[in-house]
Amino acid sequence: xxxxxxxxxxxxxxxxxxxxxxxxxxxxxxxxxxxxxxxxxxxxxxxxxxxxxxxxxxxxxxxxxxxxxxxxxxxxxxxxxxxxxxxxxxxxxxxxxxxxxxxxxxxxxxxxxxxxxxxxxxxxxxxxxxxxxxxxxxxxxxxxxxxxxxxxxxxxxxxxxxxxxxxxxxxxxxxxxxxxxxxxxxxxxxxxxxxxxxxxxxxxxxxxxxxxxxxxxxxxxxxxxxxxxxxxxxxxxxxxxxxxxxxx
Amino acid sequence: xxxxxxxxxxxxxxxxxxxxxxxxxxxxxxxxxxxxxxxxxxxxxxxxxxxxxxxxxxxxxxxxxxxxxxxxxxxxxxxxxxxxxxxxxxxxxxxxxxxxxxxxxxxxxxxxxxxxxxxxxxxxxxxxxxxxxxxxxxxxxxxxxxxxxxxxxxxxxxxxxxxxxxxxxxxxxxxxxxxxxxxxxxxxxxxxxxxxxxxxxxxxxxxxxxxxxxxxxxxxxxxxxxxxxxxxxxxxxxxxxxxxxxxxxxxxxxxxxxxxxxxxxxxxxxxxxxxxxxx
Numbered sequence: 001x002x003x004x005x006x007x008x009x010x011x012x013x014x015x016x017x018x019x020x021x022x023x024x025x026x027x028x029x030x031x032x033x034x035x036x037x038x039x040x041x042x043x044x045x046x047x048x049x050x051x052x053x054x055x056x057x058x059x060x061x062x063x064x065x066x067x068x069x070x071x072x073x074x075x076x077x078x079x080x081x082x083x084x085x086x087x088x089x090x091x092x093x094x095x096x097x098x099x100x101x102x103x104x105x106x107x108x109x110x111x112x113x114x115x116x117x118x119x120x121x122x123x124x125x126x127x128x129x130x131x132x133x134x135x136x137x138x139x140x141x142x143x144x145x146x147x148x149x150x151x152x153x154x155x156x157x158x159x160x161x162x163x164x165x166x167x168x169x170x171x172x173x174x175x176x177x178x179x180x181x182x183x184x185x186x187x188x189x190x191x192x193x194x195x196x197x198x199x200x201x202x203x204x205x206x207x208x209x210x211x212x213x214x215x216x217x218x219x220x221x222x223x224x225x226x227x228x229x230x231x232x233x234x235x236x237x238x239x240x241x242x243x244x245x246x247x248x
Numbered sequence: 249x250x251x252x253x254x255x256x257x258x259x260x261x262x263x264x265x266x267x268x269x270x271x272x273x274x275x276x277x278x279x280x281x282x283x284x285x286x287x288x289x290x291x292x293x294x295x296x297x298x299x300x301x302x303x304x305x306x307x308x309x310x311x312x313x314x315x316x317x318x319x320x321x322x323x324x325x326x327x328x329x330x331x332x333x334x335x336x337x338x339x340x341x342x343x344x345x346x347x348x349x350x351x352x353x354x355x356x357x358x359x360x361x362x363x364x365x366x367x368x369x370x371x372x373x374x375x376x377x378x379x380x381x382x383x384x385x386x387x388x389x390x391x392x393x394x395x396x397x398x399x400x401x402x403x404x405x406x407x408x409x410x411x412x413x414x415x416x417x418x419x420x421x422x423x424x425x426x427x428x429x430x431x432x433x434x435x436x437x438x439x440x441x442x443x444x445x446x447x448x449x450x451x452x453x454x455x456x457x458x459x460x461x462x463x464x465x466x467x468x469x470x471x472x473x474x475x476x477x478x479x480x481x482x483x484x485x486x487x488x489x490x491x492x493x494x495x496x497x498x499x500x501x502x503x504x505x506x507x508x509x510x511x512x513x514x515x516x517x518x519x520x521x522x523x524x525x526x527x
Binding site for chain 1 (some may be wrong): 303338339406408409411412413414415416417418419422426432
């Protein structure tokens with residue numbers, strides 16, 4: 001099993017407040033890895049340190065390293081645009097651009113200078129299980145789609161530019177159960193081509209879709225391992241308490 | 249309960265109606281006195297017989313030339329500074345100080361800008377009393393307002409669009425140009441229209457920098473003096489030797505000025521209604 005992302009003594013501060021504490025974790029390639037934990041435990045921050053989106057916030061400090069394919073992405077010379085092209089992201093709330101469905105996907109493709117834009121847009125929509133629903137309305141504004149469709153469009157937008165890793169930040173939290181089921185099915189389908197890291201505070205979801213699982217609490221990764229091991233035989237008392245619903 | 253709510257209805261309503269009454273009275277007074285003089289000929293002909301007859305074409309021409317030039321001078325600096333404050337400035341004391349200064353500049357009396365323009369553009373830059381000096385002075389007056397408007401318009405675009413584009417590895421400047429600016433456009437244009445509405449009625453900044461009392465011909469050269477609506481009205485109303493005779497012309501000119509200012513104001517309002525709600 002190949003390791004795609006590796007955290008090495010990674011810590012992160014917002015101003016004086018330490019959000020991530022000495023993270024060490026190895027995320028395998030082409031698997032779904034879930035990060036779960038109670039609200040405010042730092043799971044979204046951990047996710048956003050993989051594509052360095054935390055850099056957008058003021059007063060962020062980091063120490064330690066994060067490797068993708070054995071290259072430290074916190075090196076001074078790291079090209080952030082290349083990193084973010086390689087590491088796609090889908091956010092908590094669907095956020096398609098206020099443009100047409102077609103243009104939502106074509107935009108990134110054009111800027112990254114891909115050829116055959118039209119075929120690629122269609123392929124991305126097909127891969128995101130969305131094409132059948134939108135094939136006749138490609139020129140319609142994306143904001144007219146339902147929440148679940150918007151979220152799959154955001155996934156299509158992310159995979160169109162051929163990333164290797166996809167980060168999902170509680171992608172189903174704004175969706176109804178049916179839309180959630182469709183999205184989870186899609187995630188299962190995508191893991192044969194992509195390394196997927198998903199943040200969720202919903203442990204059933206983590207159990208359903210992930211191969212590996214990390215439990216975070218107060219900025220630390222308490223436990224990391226195969227999902228079935230974590231759910232059946234948690235080693236740490238805090239993980240067990242979380243799984244029993246003692247904090248949410 | 250009913251009594252109480254009707255009390256507040258009158259408490260809040262009466263000042264509004266008084267104010268409306270003043271506006272309606274003022275406008276109808278202007279219309280009643282201005283309309284008899286107004287005609288296409290009045291708008292498109294030159295003043296005659298020491299401005300006691302004829303039209304106000306050079307005055308309208310001067311006002312528009314001035315406003316458009318001032319607008320061109322202020323657009324680029326305002327747009328760039330607004331983008332800088334919205335997306336590039338760091339959250340530190342310098343930024344805070346700059347923003348505070350800019351906000352207070354937009355509240356500064358226009359006459360101060362006028363004197364500054366006289367010193368800087370007319371004297372130091374040796375532009376003389378000219379349309380160029382006046383429009384530069386006017387643009388100084390607008391820039392602080394337009395910077396604030398640009399910044400607010402950009403920040404009104406949901407941050408989630410920005411994040412989404414950045415996460416796709418798209419360069420920041422491209423994100424601003426292709427995603428943020430197009431979405432901010434209605435609000436930006438609305439601000440521009442309001443700036444226009446204000447600029448066209450300003451008299452203090454042009455008073456010492458190039459506006460003329462009376463010119464025989466219009467000139468396209470920005471180094472010449474010019475006539476402008478608000479100043480023309482001021483002269484006709486207070487300085488003209490045959491003050492009673494030119495009064496109808498003063499009223500008609502006021503009506504024209506009011507019409508232009510109102511058109512831009514209403515334009516801004518219509519644009520504001522077009523602003524999208526995203527969620």
